[in-house]
Amino acid sequence: xxxxxxxxxxxxxxxxxxxxxxxxxxxxxxxxxxxxxxxxxxxxxxxxxxxxxxxxxxxxxxxxxxxxxxxxxxxxxxxxxxxxxxxxxxxxxxxxxxxxxxx
Numbered sequence: 001x002x003x004x005x006x007x008x009x010x011x012x013x014x015x016x017x018x019x020x021x022x023x024x025x026x027x028x029x030x031x032x033x034x035x036x037x038x039x040x041x042x043x044x045x046x047x048x049x050x051x052x053x054x055x056x057x058x059x060x061x062x063x064x065x066x067x068x069x070x071x072x073x074x075x076x077x078x079x080x081x082x083x084x085x086x087x088x089x090x091x092x093x094x095x096x097x098x099x100x101x102x103x
Contacts, residue, residue: 005060005097006053013067018078021071029053029063039085046089046096060095068100 010028015021022037030053031045045051052061065086072079086098 005062005095006056007062007064008053010063010065011067012065012071015067015071017075021078021082039081042082043085043089046085046098047093049093049095056095060097063096063098064101065098066101 008028010024012021012024015024019037022035022042025031025042025045026035026037029045029051031051035041035045035051049056049061063086068079071082090096090098
């Protein structure tokens with residue numbers, strides 16, 4: 001693994017609910033059409049390098065989450081679940097890093 005992982009920006013600005021979050025994730029990561037758009041499917045997809053963008057193969061994947069603050073404020077329970085999914089997936093898959101942009 002190189003030290004230069006493939007970078008994907010996951011922009012959550014304007015996301016108002018779980019459906020919107022799942023659509024943004026599916027789009028940003030170019031997930032397959034069979035992606036189930038639920039928390040378990042998100043966890044599985046993040047942990048499975050075979051469904052990541054091809055550019056991440058052998059390099060790893062860095063997902064930078066931007067614009068998340070509004071979603072976290074309006075849907076705190078959903079955001080807590082999403083944050084836990086991100087944390088658990090990145091802990092389980094060493095080639096995956098998920099970072100929250102603070103600004």
